Amino acid sequence: MNPLVELNLTLILFLPWFAILAVLYWLFPRQPRGPARVLYDLATLALSVGAFLWSVYWAIGNADGGYGRLWPQILATAVGYGVFLAVLAIAFGLRFVLFRGR
DSSP: OOHHHHHHHHHHHHHHHHHHHHHHHHHSSOSOOOHHHHHHHHHHHHHHHHHHHHHHHHHHHHSOGGGOTTHHHHHHHHHHHHHHHHHHHHHHHHHHHHHTTO
16 A cells, blocks of 8 residues: 555544644643743644654554554554654643743
8 A cells, every 4th residue: 555545544543533632732731821832832733743744654664564464554553643642742741841930
């Protein structure tokens, strides 16, 4: 299967869950929410989706096909989800440090 098709399938599969996580990231904590925090949050969400897409593409291209035809898709899904969560978790902790005094 074409890596771009697999990439799209993985994104479609996770899109509802990513939307829920993005809304939770955006809403909590509610205050303070100045322009700097809004830009930070938008950049974080864009970075997390970009990192997800890159990691899925990378995993599909580097998965060993000797484990079966589904292995590239399984690996890509697991790696992509982990990368998305890692970016959000790191950004959440960094956001607390950067914006706690404002």
